[in-house]
Amino acid sequence: MTTAADFTFTDYKPYDFANRRHIGPSPSEMEAMLAVIGYDSLDALIDDTVPPSIRQTEPLAWGPAMTEREALDKMRETANRNKKLVSLIGQGYYGTITPPVIQRNILENPAWYTAYTPYQPEISQGRLEALLNYQTMVCDLTGLDVANASLLDEATAAAEAMAMAERVAKSKATVFFVDENCHPQTIALLRTRAEPLGWTIVVGDPFADLDATAVFGAIFQYPGTYGHVRDFTAVISSLHAQGAVAVMAADPLALALLKSPGDMGADIAVGCTQRFGVPVGYGGPHAAYMAVKDVYKRSMPGRLVGVSVDSRGNRAYRLSLQTREQHIRREKATSNICTAQVLLAVMASMYAVFHGPQGIKAIAQSVHQKTVRLAMGLEKLGYTVEPDVFFDTITVDVGKLQGVILKTAVAEEVNLRRIGTTKIGISLDERSRPVTLEAVWRAFGGDFTVADFEPGYRLPKSLLRTSEYLTHPIFHMNRAESEMTRYIRRLSDRDLALDRSMIPLGSCTMKLNATAEMLPITWPEFSEIHPFVPVDQAEGYRHMITDLSEKLCSVTGYDAISMQPNSGAQGEYAGLLTIRAFHIANGDAHRDVCLIPTSAHGTNPASAQMAGMKVVVIKVSDNGDIDMDDFRAKAEQYAANLSCCMITYPSTHGVFEENVRDVCEIVHRHGGQVYMDGANMNAMVGLARPGDIGSDVSHLNLHKTFCIPHGGGGPGMGPIGVKAHLAPIYPVILKRMAVKVPSRRPLRFGIDPADLLELLPDDGRRRPDAGDKGGNPQCQLHRCTAQGCL
Amino acid sequence: MAILNANYIAARLKGAYEVLYKSARGRVAHECIIDTRPLVDSAGVTVDDVAKRLIDCGFHAPTMSWPVAGTLMIEPTESETKAEIDRFCDAMLAIREEARAIEDGRMDRANNPLKNAPHTVEDLVGEWDRPYSREQACFPPGAFRVDKYWSPVNRVDNVYGDRNLVCICPPLEDYAEAAE
Numbered sequence: 001m002t003t004a005a006d007f008t009f010t011d012y013k014p015y016d017f018a019n020r021r022h023i024g025p026s027p028s029e030m031e032a033m034l035a036v037i038g039y040d041s042l043d044a045l046i047d048d049t050v051p052p053s054i055r056q057t058e059p060l061a062w063g064p065a066m067t068e069r070e071a072l073d074k075m076r077e078t079a080n081r082n083k084k085l086v087s088l089i090g091q092g093y094y095g096t097i098t099p100p101v102i103q104r105n106i107l108e109n110p111a112w113y114t115a116y117t118p119y120q121p122e123i124s125q126g127r128l129e130a131l132l133n134y135q136t137m138v139c140d141l142t143g144l145d146v147a148n149a150s151l152l153d154e155a156t157a158a159a160e161a162m163a164m165a166e167r168v169a170k171s172k173a174t175v176f177f178v179d180e181n182c183h184p185q186t187i188a189l190l191r192t193r194a195e196p197l198g199w200t201i202v203v204g205d206p207f208a209d210l211d212a213t214a215v216f217g218a219i220f221q222y223p224g225t226y227g228h229v230r231d232f233t234a235v236i237s238s239l240h241a242q243g244a245v246a247v248m249a250a251d252p253l254a255l256a257l258l259k260s261p262g263d264m265g266a267d268i269a270v271g272c273t274q275r276f277g278v279p280v281g282y283g284g285p286h287a288a289y290m291a292v293k294d295v296y297k298r299s300m301p302g303r304l305v306g307v308s309v310d311s312r313g314n315r316a317y318r319l320s321l322q323t324r325e326q327h328i329r330r331e332k333a334t335s336n337i338c339t340a341q342v343l344l345a346v347m348a349s350m351y352a353v354f355h356g357p358q359g360i361k362a363i364a365q366s367v368h369q370k371t372v373r374l375a376m377g378l379e380k381l382g383y384t385v386e387p388d389v390f391f392d393t394i395t396v397d398v399g400k401l402q403g404v405i406l407k408t409a410v411a412e413e414v415n416l417r418r419i420g421t422t423k424i425g426i427s428l429d430e431r432s433r434p435v436t437l438e439a440v441w442r443a444f445g446g447d448f449t450v451a452d453f454e455p456g457y458r459l460p461k462s463l464l465r466t467s468e469y470l471t472h473p474i475f476h477m478n479r480a481e482s483e484m485t486r487y488i489r490r491l492s493d494r495d496l497a498l499d500r501s502m503i504p505l506g507s508c509t510m511k512l513n514a515t516a517e518m519l520p521i522t523w524p525e526f527s528e529i530h531p532f533v534p535v536d537q538a539e540g541y542r543h544m545i546t547d548l549s550e551k552l553c554s555v556t557g558y559d560a561i562s563m564q565p566n567s568g569a570q571g572e573y574a575g576l577l578t579i580r581a582f583h584i585a586n587g588d589a590h591r592d593v594c595l596i597p598t599s600a601h602g603t604n605p606a607s608a609q610m611a612g613m614k615v616v617v618i619k620v621s622d623n624g625d626i627d628m629d630d631f632r633a634k635a636e637q638y639a640a641n642l643s644c645c646m647i648t649y650p651s652t653h654g655v656f657e658e659n660v661r662d663v664c665e666i667v668h669r670h671g672g673q674v675y676m677d678g679a680n681m682n683a684m685v686g687l688a689r690p691g692d693i694g695s696d697v698s699h700l701n702l703h704k705t706f707c708i709p710h711g712g713g714g715p716g717m718g719p720i721g722v723k724a725h726l727a728p729i730y731p732v733i734l735k736r737m738a739v740k741v742p743s744r745r746p747l748r749f750g751i752d753p754a755d756l757l758e759l760l761p762d763d764g765r766r767r768p769d770a771g772d773k774g775g776n777p778q779c780q781l782h783r784c785t786a787q788g789c790l
Numbered sequence: 791m792a793i794l795n796a797n798y799i800a801a802r803l804k805g806a807y808e809v810l811y812k813s814a815r816g817r818v819a820h821e822c823i824i825d826t827r828p829l830v831d832s833a834g835v836t837v838d839d840v841a842k843r844l845i846d847c848g849f850h851a852p853t854m855s856w857p858v859a860g861t862l863m864i865e866p867t868e869s870e871t872k873a874e875i876d877r878f879c880d881a882m883l884a885i886r887e888e889a890r891a892i893e894d895g896r897m898d899r900a901n902n903p904l905k906n907a908p909h910t911v912e913d914l915v916g917e918w919d920r921p922y923s924r925e926q927a928c929f930p931p932g933a934f935r936v937d938k939y940w941s942p943v944n945r946v947d948n949v950y951g952d953r954n955l956v957c958i959c960p961p962l963e964d965y966a967e968a969a970e
Binding site: 022023024025026029030032033034036037038042045046048049050051116120121122123125132133135136139146147297304305306307308309310311312314315316317318320321322472474494496500501502503504505506507508509510511512599623624650651652653654655656657658680682683 | 791792793794795796797798799800801802810811812813814815816817818819820821822823841842845848849850851852853856857858862863864865866867868869870871872873874875878906908910912939941942943944945946947948950951952954955956957958959960961
């Protein structure tokens with residue numbers, strides 16, 4: 001028998017994720033590295049690196065770190081607080097089946113989700129091909145010539161289309177017409193984007209209220225948010241006659257059966273490819289698309305994959321026309337789109353490759369037939385179903401019964417859409433089953449089975465699709481799963497992602513996306529929650545977002561955080577709108593000058609321009625710091641109209657500038673606000689807080705510092721933090737800006753678990769306990785950043 | 791830790807490349823910008839050449855030409871081990887030596903491993919008439935022997951693509967032509 005004396009005690013912790021598994025250098029490696037730099041401790045290095053004037057005095061007090069297993073248990077509890085019902089709410093978000101071969105080999109595969117944006121084409125040929133497939137799919141379905149890959153969501157895509165229409169239209173009008181049948185979140189976002197640029201939004205019926213002579217463009221939803229399928233050909237012709245531009249927001253699945261926007265004459269089509277195999281995920285992330293006529297391709301925002309040749313003359317893909325992008329055009333840029341939901345675009349394109357045109361058509365037909373059956377049952381019950389022709393969405397006027405029917409439906413585990421006070425909307429999808437239809441009938445008081453109704457069609461004959469789509473051989477490969485598996489593998493093998501080597505991209509923070517952080521993304525309790533479910537069904541999400549907000553407040557020194565923006569660039573835009581609203585609320589609407597150093601990220605001036613600000617460029621001195629003399633002079637010169645400055649900290653030159661407090665002080669003295677770009681937050685977590693340094697607003701790139709994977713160019717997330725004086729203003733702004741959640745919700749967020757779970761928001765990431773110099777900010781940095789501050 | 795890793799890279803590359811911006815105390819934050827512009831005059835080597843040669847070494851290039859044209863901005867993050875960072879530094883130092891060979895006239899200014907990077911299997915199986923070996927082309931310091939990352943294409947011509955804009959999948963017969 002052995003005794004304790006036979007063993008040497010080891011204090012090695014095999015599950016120490018905070019200090020070992022999620023950090024590169026081991027303790028002995030750290031020592032060796034410090035010796036090369038010339039320091040004997042990490043503390044001494046940090047003391048020499050981070051100016052004492054900005055150091056935070058108190059460590060982050062989050063208690064001991066959890067192990068991954070504990071954190072996952074906690075996530076499981078959080079997941080269980082969401083109620084997973086069948087949602088037939090529609091409004092731009094539909095049930096879909098993610099083919100397991102795509103879920104496992106793309107969404108859950110680090111070769112795809114840890115890649116960077118394909119700026120280096122030679123090592124990105126795989127995802128560039130997948131994105132070229134995406135563009136081909138979008139061009140085919142929309143009947144237009146050129147499509148980008150990709151945009152953030154349908155509402156922002158519509159806003160980009162509006163801005164593009166204004167640029168290319170011959171009409172000099174300042175009004176943009178919006179079909180009243182657009183999704184409400186699209187209308188809300190268009191209003192937000194138009195206002196700072198001085199454009200007027202007119203919402204109405206395109207067939208009655210549209211005065212083509214008075215607008216630079218118009219957008220129509222196809223099918224409409226309440227189900228209408230209408231022919232816009234004549235309306236579009238009338239717009240063209242007046243030099244105005246026609247935009248259609250189209251559902252790609254409906255386009256499998258319906259006449260394309262291109263065939264109706266539309267100049268631009270936008271939409272969301274969510275229902276091509278990407279889970280709704282409480283509102284995102286999903287890839288939106290934009291397709292345009294050939295003449296407009298050089299005016300199109302976003303990334304465009306093109307075909308070129310390599311030095312041997314062989315075919316090679318790469319991003320085209322990059323000079324259009326904001327990192328080149330800066331304050332002359334007209335869009336700030338950067339992060340672009342690439343991972344989700346890849347999934348959607350693979351869904352099209354997986355199904356091919358026959359499969360997509362069959363799914364669309366089946367969805368339509370189910371909807372016709374559902375309508376027949378409701379009509380048999382005496383209800384009037386609108387419209388008389390539709391694709392997958394119907395609206396029923398139920399009068400006073402609205403409340404009771406919705407409630408009964410929930411009891412049947414089905415969510416329907418509440419429209420006004422008397423109507424109910426229902427959108428079916430490829431997941432809808434016979435039992436789903438029967439449950440809906442019961443909620444309306446009917447006891448039918450699907451066999452009681454013959455299958456039928458109620459599509460308008462004049463709008464049936466005649467043109468072909470997905471004709472390229474890539475959409476016609478053998479349907480055996482082995483082929484699909486190998487195709488996905490072949491593409492990912494062409495690429496270099498974090499699963500093969502470090503990606504030392506400055507400013508991009510390509511850090512570990514821990515596997516445990518990725519696991520909950522595909523848990524159905526997170527992935528299958530529709531963004532417009534009653535709040536009591538999303539308790540887990542609410543809890544998680546509240547918890548994460550509190551933690552991000554403690555990291556940044558801000559007083560409130562909004563989780564809405566879908567990317568860093570969107571965060572910048574939201575932050576600047578908040579500053580703008582602050583000045584307007586103070587009677588200072590004239591304050592519109594934004595000071596930006598030449599070293600700023602290209603999105604900064606682009607966002608400022610979109611927020612209606614005038615950009616004044618500040619010089620940078622030879623050592624890379626802001627030129628303080630120039631800064632003082634410009635701040636003084638524009639004092640009367642100074643809105644804000646945008647600075648990055650540590651600077652984009654990779655240095656902690658000593659004078660950052662002076663910069664903040666000067667701006668405040670002249671009545672301006674300080675926007676601190678959070679792109680470099682990874683250098684500061686646990687060491688310094690923007691809110692303490694003097695900044696008023698920041699965005700945080702959760703896909704940089706906080707471990708959301710880059711996904712080959714998205715998803716991303718750019719929550720903004722604000723100081724208390726801006727807090728009363730920013731929710732008002734964001735109510736209009738946020739696209740995904742109706743206004744009755746206290747917090748407005750449209751985010752996927754992918755955007756949050758990676759953060760293990762709920763206590764998952766606490767400080768390690770004693771033995772690690774607890775309480776010392778240096779340790780905080782290494783633990784905190786190691787953990788993505790979770 | 792991110793700060794440690796960045797300062798370690800700056801320290802290891804010292805002497806070979808100049809780190810452009812440092813604080814008054816000589817430290818960088820979580821990333822550093824190294825200057826490759828002197829190589830243009832001394833060896834005709836551009837920042838693009840360095841980036842593409844890193845592919846041969848099995849690396850994704852750092853951020854190029856931003857925020858300063860002609861430079862590389864390196865951010866290792868805290869996730870990388872010393873071994874991986876050393877592999878990267880070894881690759882960067884070897885690239886500097888390759889540029890030095892050009893400076894010293896030991897290597898041709900136009901036909902060299904930097905200008906021809908990245909090297910592909912197509913290069914290897916074709917006629918080899920270069921003033922450097924296949925070994926040097928394909929296995930520079932940093933590259934793994936067994937697990938070597940092979941670039942699927944040679945250097946991509948951006949200008950050609952913008953002049954001849956094709957943004958949908960090309961027809962299959964084009965693939966056949968390309969293979970010929």
